[in-house]
Amino acid sequence: MRRFLRWYGASPLHLLTMLGSFALAGYAAAELLPGDVAGILVWLVGAVVGHDLILMPLYTLADRSAMAVIRHRSPRLPAVPWINYLRVPAALSGMLLLIWFPLILRLPAHFTATTTLSLDPYLWHWLAVTGATFLLSAAAFAVRLRRGSRGREDRGTSGDTTTSRSSRARRRSSK
Numbered sequence: 449m450r451r452f453l454r455w456y457g458a459s460p461l462h463l464l465t466m467l468g469s470f471a472l473a474g475y476a477a478a479e480l481l482p483g484d485v486a487g488i489l490v491w492l493v494g495a496v497v498g499h500d501l502i503l504m505p506l507y508t509l510a511d512r513s514a515m516a517v518i519r520h521r522s523p524r525l526p527a528v529p530w531i532n533y534l535r536v537p538a539a540l541s542g543m544l545l546l547i548w549f550p551l552i553l554r555l556p557a558h559f560t561a562t563t564t565l566s567l568d569p570y571l572w573h574w575l576a577v578t579g580a581t582f583l584l585s586a587a588a589f590a591v592r593l594r595r596g597s598r599g600r601e602d603r604g605t606s607g608d609t610t611t612s613r614s615s616r617a618r619r620r621s622s623k
């Protein structure tokens with residue numbers, strides 16, 4: 449087992465998960481493109497190239513840009529890790545856009561004739577879901593900030609029997 453871990457670099461569960469993911473992706477490609485082995489390989493290679501060479505640099509650049517803009521914050525602001533409250537709704541919105549972009553951008557010509565559904569609501573539904581995820585994330589961040597500031601106040605004043613009166617008075621006057 450140690451030899452395998454040294455050779456592979458991760459646990460056998462990781463290898464099993466990766467093989468299952470590739471099997472699922474291969475099955476999905478085979479269902480989408482039946483009987484077209486070359487098309488399946490092109491689809492899989494295109495997905496890898498599209499993610500690793502196009503999307504990964506783009507969302508890394510967006511993440512680093514967001515970090516650089518807010519990096520120089522005031523030292524009085526709470527040090528709650530805020531970036532994940534921005535990353536999660538942005539990733540969900542981007543994933544929904546990636547999946548539904550033909551319908552959001554109204555690209556399919558025969559969609560309405562085939563399904564008798566209108567293309568009009570897709571853009572507004574995507575915008576509503578995006579707005580709701582950012583709103584929920586902002587509310588969760590506000591709750592986290594509130595808990596963090598309340599916890600610091602409680603720790604700073606109550607139960608402080610080892611500190612002298614003069615140091616507590618100095619701390620109160622500095623606030």
